[in-house]
Amino acid sequence: MFTHFFFLLRAHKVPVSLTEWLALTEALAKGLALSDLSVFYALARAVLVKSEAYYDQYDQAFQEAFAGVESVAEITDQVWDWLNGDFDLPGLTAAERAALAAGLGGMGLDELQRLFEERLREQKEEHHGGSHWIGTRGTSPLGHSGAHPGGIRIGGQSRNSTAVKVAAERRYKGYRTDATVGVRQLETALRRLRQLSTRNDGPLDELDLDATIDSTADHAGLLHLEWRRPRRNQTRVALLMDAGGSMHPHINVCNRLFTALDRATHLKDLRRYYFHNCVYDHLYLDPTCHPRNSVPTARVLQELSRDYKLVLVGDASMAPSELLERNGIIWWSMANEEPGMEWLRRLDRHFHRCAWMNPVHERHWGSIYGRDTIALVRNVFPMFELTVDGLTDAVKNLMVRR
């Protein structure tokens, strides 16, 4: 069950490393969670999970691993078995297992076990009322009286089953980033459009005063100028957004992306245009997509240099003719000389880096109404789902240098 927990965490895609697993083992061996499962719940989470985005997955793994477990002692027993055994963990590679054994060697097993048993004895003697730091009441920090601010019950009558029950409540669903979520998380994802752009790009044209002084001092006062890359962000983004009818169900997430981009003040420039289902020879300047308020796509391409990051947002779901045929454009009053596909390829050729964000989740791409055109569009642009994780991947992709 203890080692199975490790396996379950990884199965739920919580990125737990061996370093962290060892830290948990050490903490357990040091007696940091002797008394009950709620303390173990919080301890393991603090040591193993490094973002609230994984709290929900942690809860799921915890619940699966420890449903039916009555006391922490059952777990710690297994920790010792494991420490005294072959350090095997389900799903470990041979190299990982070797690293683990090496890491554990340094812990001084005997000493640990002695400490642990001492701690256990003390705890039994002091029982509950004491003020020893692993007690379970009063001022004890590792104990747990009262309610968690967010509503997690720690302690209570049937202490040992509450931790699993609490985990089963899945209170942290909202923090997950693999589901579509709030502006704030999208903003965080977009911030990465800056970091990757500062270090490698741009000319060395800013005087580095500190380095100049150091260098001048090193040269006995002879002036030595040192230059560095400016820290200004160079990233510019062109956003092309599908405002067609099939996008209506996705309006909320698109709005959130917009708000996030609005607030992404670190961008050097942000241009936005709209299209209906596919890009043709005109781009619209507002989401009503009225020809009165449009510009020729060719002119946009002239205006925007190639280093703009092109981000298209759309469900890429349409009739194949809209993509493949002349005059395939959905408006009967309009005509296009070239098929939409040609325009998409032109965009791709013009911009160094492009990404297509699809509000339809990836698992549906092969099965929904638009699957044919989704496949066609994916031949041209790398496509990502419009979730925090998808956006993060897209941003990474956009920042790769060509």
Next chain:
Amino acid sequence: MTDRASTYAGTSDYIASPELRQTVNVAVVLQRPLLIKGEPGTGKTMLAQSIAQGLGMPLISWNVKSTSKAQDGLYVYDTVQRLYDSQFGDGDVADISRYIRLGQLGSALAAEERVVLLIDEIDKADLEFPNDLLWELDQMDFTIAETKETVKAKQRPVVVITSNAEKELPDAFLRRCVFHYIEFPSEEHMRSIVLVHHPDLEERLLDLAMETFYWLREIPGIQKKPSTSELIDWLQALAIGGIDPEEISRRLPFLGVLLKKDRDIDAASFALRNKGATRAGGR
């Protein structure tokens, strides 16, 4: 390591949840940095003060800026002063150690007693910044290249690191930390926090102000949700202004204390009108 002196049990001016207290102690015992994340105003910075006070250790605060470099936290070599002294003949220029100034991390490691080191808002700096600190946080020592002197901590400082999640932190760094996410306080928890700051608040005023505060936070489209510190300031304004508690939800007095953006104030006023309309229409 397990004596009472190194046990954190909260302090009278800071309300820490049992889980948070537990996590602090786990970090202290495992001697690993404690990484604290949470919305603005959830008491991340203040936690470090509370830990220092609770454990009876001095606090050294390092406020990270976008231009901060890891090296500056260790020490800076004041070459300019040395150059100046060499030209204007003041003091012993050959003694380089006179021109070494320890930074916050450097001071924490050089300290005689165990200290709490707060590295506040680590995500403000470059992505490289946390990685550049890995060695010192692991080994708790560093060498001053100019004097060849090695500084090694006599006792590992308790390291508290806060982040607003503006940037992702590197994995190698995260692996070494103990992590806690401070959730936005529930109404009940918030009450205890508020009472720390305003022990004599009239109950009716508190009730109605809290209700309006949480209502405001839920208005869709509010960009900068009001936080704990704003609530505390607002309650102060309401109390001093002698506002009739019943007026709070109707007029949203001193709204500017809670909401700082014009757009948010507009959104709140709009929501207020709507609320009034549904109430009038529904009854």
